[in-house]
Amino acid sequence: MDKHQFLGIREFIAIARTGSFTAAADALGVTGSALSKQIMRLEARLGSKLLHRTTRRVSLTSQGEVYLTSCLRAVAALEDAEGYLNIGQAEPAGRVHINLPAAFGRRHVLPVLLELAARHQGLDLSITFSERMVDLIGNGIDLAVRIGRLEDHAELVARRLGEQHLLICGSPAYIERKGTPHAKEDLQRHDCLVDWRRGPNHAWRLRSAEDGGELCQIPVRHEMGDGEAILAAALAGLGLAQLPTWLASKHLQTGELIPVLHQLSGEHMPIHVIWPRNHYMPPRMRIVIDALLQAAQAPDSGFL
Structure with a gap:
């Protein structure tokens, strides 16, 4: 394995999250010139332009968006593996990206997620709301709740919550x-x-x-x-x-x-929780899915 294979990934993620070379450099404790060199080496190694740079802002190219999704999933998998191997680490940890239908999500799903986050201090949530079906894999979404009939999709897993x-x-x-x-x-x-x-x-x-x-x-x-x-x-x-x-x-x-x-x-109309099919499900995702399945059984949950 090339020892330089993973250089620049941490810097690329920081820039994508902050939208700024300056803010990313401050967060990582490096100079702007050092950060710029790392990104140039990363783009040269990949043979793809990842970032659009202007004097005012930085944005991802289409290749950069795809690469960021893969990087975030890889980092999350490593964090899960370390958490699993750490002795005594029983608490789920890490960030879960969740997409919910707007009205139903705010009324009946969000309270379940907020209560879960209050009980598990290591669990971080990124929650967005949309009435449209979104590309989970392409947008880096870990799981979603959807109302309506689902099309068969080999890359997605669905569990019925209610009706x-x-x-x-x-x-x-x-x-x-x-x-x-x-x-x-x-x-x-x-x-x-x-x-x-x-x-x-x-x-x-x-x-x-x-x-x-x-x-x-x-x-x-x-x-x-x-x-x-x-x-x-x-x-x-x-x-x-x-x-x-x-x-x-x-x-x-x-x-x-x-x-x-x-x-x-x-x-x-059926209500499902769906997520991308993976060989390994991180504990942070499992606890969210289990909480939704359990909450859906309550008579006043809104899922029935």
């Missing part, structure tokens, strides 16, 4: 103004509130006696960025919304929202 139940509802003021729909065709004369997405076509999945489910094209009045925004718009009387019970249940109980099309709107 989301959808219903169609609107505020009393809106229903008094526009009327109660009694069939799916009635939706065509209503204002529908949907999640924002590219493209002109929007559809709600409705139950069907024939095949258990069908997509129904709907007229869209307002598009919102996440479930919380759609809920707020429905409460404000702006239209009908198809909402999960975990989000709308309190407002249904108080009468602020009224369910409609009971016979059609009860679509179910």
Whole structure:
């Protein structure tokens, strides 16, 4: 093995994390010129340009982004191995990068993760929120929670956490103004509130006696960025919304929202935790996954 094979990796990670040669040099306790030489040697050895440099900022090239993901995973694996071999080290340690759906993640997953981090002082969390499916491997994400049907993916592992139940509802003021729909065709004369997405076509999945489910094209009045925004718009009387019970249940109980099309709107969607397939699962990931699986069994968890 070439003794110079791993030189420059620590410096490259520091620059990528800080976005600055100066800040990275300060953090590593080296001069800026020494740091620059290390990166030049690393790029020469790899035969690829890793960083875009300007007078104001430093950013990763596409090759740099791919290399950073690999470097972070390699460093994390080494940290896990050292932690495992250290005598008496039973506490999970290291950083876990987690991606969650926005509204559901904040309401039902984030409290579990925060409680877990409070109990394990060596566990560091990086949590992002997105309603879109993201590339876990390409973005260096350790695990994600996703709502909806998953496509088969040989590089990912999935464990089912529960099921989301959808219903169609609107505020009393809106229903008094526009009327109660009694069939799916009635939706065509209503204002529908949907999640924002590219493209002109929007559809709600409705139950069907024939095949258990069908997509129904709907007229869209307002598009919102996440479930919380759609809920707020429905409460404000702006239209009908198809909402999960975990989000709308309190407002249904108080009468602020009224369910409609009971016979059609009860679509179910699975909730999974997913992660990249590896031969070795770090303890820090195992404890997060186990905590989510355990929390999902509670009757009031929002996963059921």
